[in-house]
Structures are given as structure tokens and as C-alpha cells.
Amino acid sequence: MATIVKNPAGTWKAVIRKQGWPTAAKTFRTKRDAEDWARQTEDAMVRGVYIQRSDSKKFILDQALDRYLREITPTxxxxxxxxxxxxxxxxxxxxxxxxxxxxxxxxxxxxxxxxxxxxxxxxxxxxxxxxxxxxxxxxxxxxxxxxxxxxxxxxVSKPKGNVRDRRLQREESPRLLESVRKHSNPMLAWVTELALETAARVEEILSLEMRDVHLERRIMILRDTKNKDTRGVPLTMRAAEIFQEAIAHYPRGDSPLIFPGNPGRDGVRRPYRIHKVWKSALGRASIVGLHFHDLRHEATSRFVEIGLSDSKVRQITGHKSPQMLARYAHLRAEDLVADLDQARGIPTRFEILRPAPDTEQPVTNRKNAKIVPFPVQK
Missing domain, CATH: 1.10.150 (DNA polymerase; domain 1)
Known part of the structure; x- marks a missing residue:
């Protein structure tokens, strides 16, 4: 049973103490309002649907955001x-x-x-x-x-996300590689090429340690992934050459990272930071509208174009479901065009991957096609 008392200020306070429930109290201007609230609250407790709302009324979003950024974001x-x-x-x-x-x-x-x-x-x-x-x-x-x-x-209905379909154009690829290779730190070029060869995210590449790369088996193990899963990724010959060069270039005595940055104030080497130098490289190459993450889309498109199955592409890229590869469906449709022409005896000529400027021969067999590498600067 609720207790209704009059405060010195002339207001009425209703207090409910019920076994199995926290004490509930609220102040009203009139006694009738206090009695009505007490009756409704006790009824909700009996039915097991009572929710104590006092905290939610005092807790403003500004305070909630502070707590979220302090407790949840760091995780x-x-x-x-x-x-x-x-x-x-x-x-x-x-x-x-x-x-x-x-x-x-x-x-x-x-x-x-x-x-x-x-x-x-x-x-x-x-x-x-x-x-x-x-x-x-x-x-x-x-x-x-x-x-x-x-x-x-x-x-509330959510706006649809913007799906980026930006790919590296054929005339852009030599300019990009030339620009990143001109940077004073060779890590920029190595990380850029690895993104194109493996479809790995930039954070996944930069967090690689010596224990994660097995050149004899030509695989790398990605542990620090977006989905917090560990996956193995096969290395192309070019990717293996990049790792071999990177590992031989820097002494590893003070850091297990393959791409370490400069030591911080505490003397610890953390992953190399690429974002600012990447933007500078794009400016030198006169390339507009290309994000580093677009290289992952480019690499994935190439895997689809050379005829790898969706399951194999997902194993390499780490996409969780077949639906996540739906954006590459138009590339699969081109395979069907080739199959239709072959079934009717019609010769089909395709240019799957952008060849280097000095090799204009198109690929005619999509099933047996090989990845066309970017031209290597001599």
C-alpha cells in the first residue's frame, strides 16, 4: 500500500514500498494526482510491467554521450x-x-x-x-x-548508406604507383601495392607482425580485423616480393611490426600512419576522389573478374555473407555473356583487367585469366 504525505511546501509525495521492487516515490501538486500515480504504479508492479523512469528523466543525452565515449567507445x-x-x-x-x-x-x-x-x-x-x-x-x-x-x-527509418563503386582507372594506376614510390618512406608504396594484391584493409596491413607472414607458404594471417575474426589470406607472387623487401629493409630488434612508425614519446613503435602521406601522393598524381579503402574494392573486383567463386573471394576478403558481394554481381553477369557467346559459337573479346599501357592485348578467356600486375617502376 502506498504512503501519501503532505510536504511543508504544500505538495504531496507518494511513496511505494513493495516486496521485490525498489522503493518508488514521486511528488505531485495535488493529493488526487499522487493517489492516481500510486494506484497505477502498484498495478504495474502486480502485473510485472513496472519500469522505474526517474533515471531516464534526469539523464540527459549530453551526459549519456559523455559516459558512452568514456566507457563504450574505448572498447x-x-x-x-x-x-x-x-x-x-x-x-x-x-x-x-x-x-x-x-x-x-x-x-x-x-x-x-x-x-x-x-x-x-x-x-x-x-x-x-x-x-x-x-x-x-x-x-x-x-x-x-x-x-x-x-x-x-x-x-525510425534509416537513410540508405552510400555504396562506393570507385575503381582505379587504367590511366591512374601508373601515376599512383609512381607517386607513392617517390615518397621518402617506401612503406607508402608497399602498403598501397599490398592493398591491391590482397584486398586487405589498411588497418589490417599496418597491424601485421613478423609472426603473421609466412613467405614459404605464401600466406599472411590477419588477426586485427574489422570483424575481430582471424583469417588467412593467400599472397600473390608480387605480394610475397613486397613482404620480402619490407622485412629485409628494416631491423626488427625493437618492434614486431612489419610496418612500424617512428617511436612515440614513450619509445614504443606503433603502426605506420598513412593517411596524410596518401593524400599527398594523390595530389602529386592528380587523382581525385579516390579513397584508400577503394583499393579494397578494386582488388575484390579483380578477384571476381578472373573467375574466382564467391566463396573463395569471401575467404580472401573476409566478407561475412554472399549478400555483401552483391555489388559485384554485374561482373558475374559479364561471365554469362561470355558463356552465351561461347555456346552459340560467337567469338567474344573481353578486356577484364586494365592492362599496363604497353600491353593492349585483351584477355579472351575469363576462366583462365591471370591478374594483370601494375607496371613496376625500374
Missing amino acids: KKAGDSQRRDHTSAKVLRERLGKYALSALNQKIIGQYRDARLAEGRAGNTVRLELALLSHLFTVAIREWEVGLPSNPVLQ
Whole structure:
């Protein structure tokens, strides 16, 4: 049974103490409001559906973001994931930071989405911001025990992400390699070529240690992957040559990394940083709109073009499901064109991979095609 008492200020306080439930209390202006709330709350406790909402009303998004960045973000993969959290949190804080978590509903979040898109923000940018907000609500409900009935972000439709299909054009490839090879540190060229030869992500390449590369078997083991899985990747002859050159170039006494950066203030060598020098290399090569991650798409496209099955491509690239390779379906369709022509006795000429400028002979047999390497600078 609830206890209703009058405060010295003239308000009425309802207190509910029920076995098996935390003490619930709330203050009202009138006694009737206090009695109504107590009756409804006790009924919810009896039915087992009571949710204590006091924390959610006091807990504003600004405070929740601080706690999320302090406790959750550091557990994510270092690099882009953590930087993206801080970037998204800054915008959410500016637009919605003063709202209590209990006040953020489907309508407010939908208005936020529409306003960001109207400003010209990319759909993928807005989607990532909503993803952070959604995960914050999930953590608040499951781990922080904030009394919320549900995650309101789940009720809001998300903008579609932008699928990048940027590939390295035939006339760009020699300029890119020439530019990265002119950089004072040869690691830039090595990492760039390895991305094209293996379809590995830049973080996966830069975190490689000596124990991860087995030249005698021509494989490398990727342990620090985006999906936190370990996978083995076969090495082309060119990839094996790059590793051999990189390992022989630097002494390994103070770091197990194959591509170590300069020592930090603590004397520890961490992975080589490539982003700034990569942008400079693109500028020297007069290449616009190419991201380093586009090299992964380029390499994956080549694996598809030479006739590797989807299962083999996934084993190399680490894509989780066949659906993730759907963007390469148009390349498979070209295989069907060749099969149709062959069945009808029609000669077909294809240029699968961009040949070097001095080799203009197109590939005529897609099934037995080999990867055409980039021209090596003498």
C-alpha cells in the first residue's frame, strides 16, 4: 500500500514500498494526482510491467554521450570506429544534447534525420549518427539500467548508406604507383601495392607482425580485423616480393611490426600512419576522389573478374555473407555473356583487367585469366 504525505511546501509525495521492487516515490501538486500515480504504479508492479523512469528523466543525452565515449567507445576497434564515435557524438550533442533520454521519441529523432539530410549531409553520415544514438539507448537500457520502455531509434527509418563503386582507372594506376614510390618512406608504396594484391584493409596491413607472414607458404594471417575474426589470406607472387623487401629493409630488434612508425614519446613503435602521406601522393598524381579503402574494392573486383567463386573471394576478403558481394554481381553477369557467346559459337573479346599501357592485348578467356600486375617502376 502506498504512503501519501503532505510536504511543508504544500505538495504531496507518494511513496511505494513493495516486496521485490525498489522503493518508488514521486511528488505531485495535488493529493488526487499522487493517489492516481500510486494506484497505477502498484498495478504495474502486480502485473510485472513496472519500469522505474526517474533515471531516464534526469539523464540527459549530453551526459549519456559523455559516459558512452568514456566507457563504450574505448572498447571498439581503435582507429576509424573510435574517431567516428566522437564525430557523430559532437553533432548529436549540439542538436539533441539537452533532451532527457525519456523525452527523445520517434518524432524528434525523425526530425533530426530530416534536418541533417536537408543540410546536404550524406545518407551514410546520418545513418552512422543514428546508429551511435541507437547503440547508446541499447546500452542505457541493458547495462546502465536506465528505465526506458524501448529504444526509440529502432522505430525510425534509416537513410540508405552510400555504396562506393570507385575503381582505379587504367590511366591512374601508373601515376599512383609512381607517386607513392617517390615518397621518402617506401612503406607508402608497399602498403598501397599490398592493398591491391590482397584486398586487405589498411588497418589490417599496418597491424601485421613478423609472426603473421609466412613467405614459404605464401600466406599472411590477419588477426586485427574489422570483424575481430582471424583469417588467412593467400599472397600473390608480387605480394610475397613486397613482404620480402619490407622485412629485409628494416631491423626488427625493437618492434614486431612489419610496418612500424617512428617511436612515440614513450619509445614504443606503433603502426605506420598513412593517411596524410596518401593524400599527398594523390595530389602529386592528380587523382581525385579516390579513397584508400577503394583499393579494397578494386582488388575484390579483380578477384571476381578472373573467375574466382564467391566463396573463395569471401575467404580472401573476409566478407561475412554472399549478400555483401552483391555489388559485384554485374561482373558475374559479364561471365554469362561470355558463356552465351561461347555456346552459340560467337567469338567474344573481353578486356577484364586494365592492362599496363604497353600491353593492349585483351584477355579472351575469363576462366583462365591471370591478374594483370601494375607496371613496376625500374
